[in-house]
Amino acid sequence: MNHQLLNEYINRIQEQFSDFKCVLMEVCGTHTNVIRKAGIHRLLPPGIKLLSGPGCPVCVTGSGFIEQAVELSRNPEIIIATFGDLLKVPGNTSSLSTARAEGGQIRIVYSPMDAVELAREYPNKEVVFLGVGFETTVPAIGLAVKEARQTGVANFSVLPAFKVLNPAMRALLADPELKINGLIAPGHLSVIVGADSLAFLPQEYGLPTVIAGFSRDEIWLGITALLFQIKNGIARLENCYPKAVSAAGNRMAQDLIRELFIPEPAEWRGLGTVDNSGLGFKDEYQKYDARVRYQLQPIASMEPPGCKCGQIILGKAEPGECSHFSHGCTPDHPVGPCMVSSEGACAAHFHYTLNQ
Numbered sequence: 001m002n003h004q005l006l007n008e009y010i011n012r013i014q015e016q017f018s019d020f021k022c023v024l025m026e027v028c029g030t031h032t033n034v035i036r037k038a039g040i041h042r043l044l045p046p047g048i049k050l051l052s053g054p055g056c057p058v059c060v061t062g063s064g065f066i067e068q069a070v071e072l073s074r075n076p077e078i079i080i081a082t083f084g085d086l087l088k089v090p091g092n093t094s095s096l097s098t099a100r101a102e103g104g105q106i107r108i109v110y111s112p113m114d115a116v117e118l119a120r121e122y123p124n125k126e127v128v129f130l131g132v133g134f135e136t137t138v139p140a141i142g143l144a145v146k147e148a149r150q151t152g153v154a155n156f157s158v159l160p161a162f163k164v165l166n167p168a169m170r171a172l173l174a175d176p177e178l179k180i181n182g183l184i185a186p187g188h189l190s191v192i193v194g195a196d197s198l199a200f201l202p203q204e205y206g207l208p209t210v211i212a213g214f215s216r217d218e219i220w221l222g223i224t225a226l227l228f229q230i231k232n233g234i235a236r237l238e239n240c241y242p243k244a245v246s247a248a249g250n251r252m253a254q255d256l257i258r259e260l261f262i263p264e265p266a267e268w269r270g271l272g273t274v275d276n277s278g279l280g281f282k283d284e285y286q287k288y289d290a291r292v293r294y295q296l297q298p299i300a301s302m303e304p305p306g307c308k309c310g311q312i313i314l315g316k317a318e319p320g321e322c323s324h325f326s327h328g329c330t331p332d333h334p335v336g337p338c339m340v341s342s343e344g345a346c347a348a349h350f351h352y353t354l355n356q
Helices: 003-016 029-038 063-073 096-101 112-121 138-151 165-173 187-193 200-205 216-231 251-260 283-288 309-313 345-354
Strands: 022-026 048-052 078-082 106-108 126-133 156-162 182-185 209-211 237-239 261-268 272-281
Touching: 003 216, 022 029, 022 216, 029 048, 029 187, 029 216, 029 345, 063 078, 063 096, 063 126, 063 156, 078 112, 096 106, 112 126, 112 138, 112 156, 126 138, 138 156, 138 251, 138 283, 156 261, 156 272, 156 283, 165 187, 165 200, 165 272, 182 187, 182 216, 187 251, 209 216, 251 261, 272 283, 309 345
Parallel strands: 022 048, 022 182, 078 106, 078 126, 126 156, 182 209, 209 237
Antiparallel strands: 261 272
């Protein structure tokens, strides 16, 4: 869609929905980032509000997990391998960035396979990969575990904090305080789990739901489809990202997840512990679970005083309503995880709203 056509399209939306009031939630952090960067939230009619949901994997990970990782990093025999966006996430008492400055062996990797290669490179060290992510990330980590198993890399393990979105969405929608009229479902996740897995949202909760892509134009199309559903009293699942999302999803990835993992309770920032919303290793892969290998005990998460990350993730608050936002909490010095990841609502608001 070229610039002139987009302007005409936006003008028609503003005219047709000028007096319309509703609240939409985008679940995926990538959607949050693009919406803010493209200024979509500013171009909508004034009565249409966009909220961010629990779709940023870094943001929903509890501080207790970070604290476990920090403790492991203090063992001189262990190398922590992690994606870079976890470095600055605050734990209860420290962060991985601080632990690295204090001498912890913490390496940034760009894929789980890089962590397996690191284990091969340092056979006299234990390499622990921090497994954070939704069903989109889990298959790649599963492949890394299978590679380690098949090639005899015995000094590799994963500290899991995997999340399964649908049980968390049920917990979120059961909250009577949440008042949303439509949902922009995550495109990346839907590629793996399939569109059909989200049909429960309109069927059970009467929630108009649209799967959208990630370009500016694709998000506009998704929002428009939602608005027409809501205006016409319709609640259905629409796949507006058919070039990437099928009804059944990626069966190979789903089979891989089922081969290595089983559902388990998981802690979500803001929601607490949600049954069957995490993934743990099956018995035959337990030796690759760092919790088992190092006999780790759970560490309760502690929220920084005044931090509203938990409420922001649940759509109950917006970044500007947090007293820390842009004052004590910035991307360079985050108080909460929503300011750390590029997919976090606070980081997106800071970069593309506050500073524009």
